[in-house]
Amino acid sequence: MTADIILSTRDLTIEFKGFVAVDGVSLDIRRGTIHALIGPNGAGKTTCFNLLTKFLTPTKGTITFKGNDITALRPATVARLGLVRSFQISAVFPHLTALENVRVALQRKRGGSFDFWRSERVLRALNDEALNLLDAVGLTDFAALPAVELSYGRKRALEIATTLALDPEMLLLDEPMAGMGHEDVERIAALIRRVSANRTILMVEHNLSVVASLSDHITVLARGKVLAEGNYSTVSSNPAVIEAYIGAGHA
Incomplete structure (x- = not known):
């Protein structure tokens, strides 16, 4: 494995009672790139994602992150190594403010227990870093607003801020544009482009225009x-890819 490969899999496979959901998948994700995982419904994208982040255990195959075999590690251990995921459904505390949500995530990064019993003065020490993260995702003006009152797109931006609070080297995004209107899609696409400046990103995404505009490499x-694998021009003109999408009822 070359030094510029941050995450790789070899022959990654998972079988559920005779059904092979992921079948011999080998991937190489290069550092500093945005890599998209696409395919028609039922292609195994989210299952593959869950294998990479250790929410599922493969039937066979290996996963390597930064040169270390992580196949048998637990999700929390993998996250501490710098491989952190977001979820398809926004996962924030609805009745905490945007600032408080990010502050909780910053406490997670420290390890050990949370500081719920500590003084407000101690917690305020995290505010500067939390506000910097909110600024990075365009939520400075919403810091004091409960997450439940944020629009759907801004909830997703807040989730990305809480994910960034863990200081990941590699960020895995599970359908970051799911359920969004055009304006929110543009906002989150611009955010992903910004946060990719010093990180590697792997994303599962159905919006092919987003994939085309953001991705360096596509599987x-x-x-x-x-x-198929390659850039958008390569994979979008591949007859097998066209057939797979049309055959599955996708344009």
């Missing part, structure tokens, strides 16, 4: 296997 899955 197409179909029926749990790698169907």
Whole structure:
């Protein structure tokens, strides 16, 4: 494995009672790139994502992160190594403010227990860093607003801020544009482009215009296997990819 590969898999496979959801997938994700994992519904994208972040255990195959075999590690251990994911459904505390949500995430980064019993003065020491993260995702003006009152797109931006609070080297985004209107899609795409400046990003995404504009490299899955790889121009003109999408009812 070359030094510029941050995450790789070899023959990654998972079987559920005779059904092979991910079948012999080998990936190489280069440092500092935005890598998209796409494919028609049922292609195995989210299952592959769950394998990479250790929410599922492979039937066979290996996963290597920064040259270390992480195949048998637990999700929290993998996150502490710098491989952190967001979820398809926004995962923030609805009745905490945006600032408080990021502050809780900063406490997680420290390890050990949370500081709920500590004085407000101690907690305020985290405010500067939390406000910097909110500024990075365009939420400075919403710092004091409960998360439940944020628009859907801004909730996703807040989730990215809480993910960034863990200081990941590699960020895995599970359908970051899911359920968004055009304005929110543009906002989150611009945010992903900004936060990728000094990080590697792997994302599962259905919005192909977003994939085209953001991705350096794309892996197409179909029926749990790698169907094609390359830049958007390469994979979008691949007859097998076109057939997979049309055959699955996608334009």
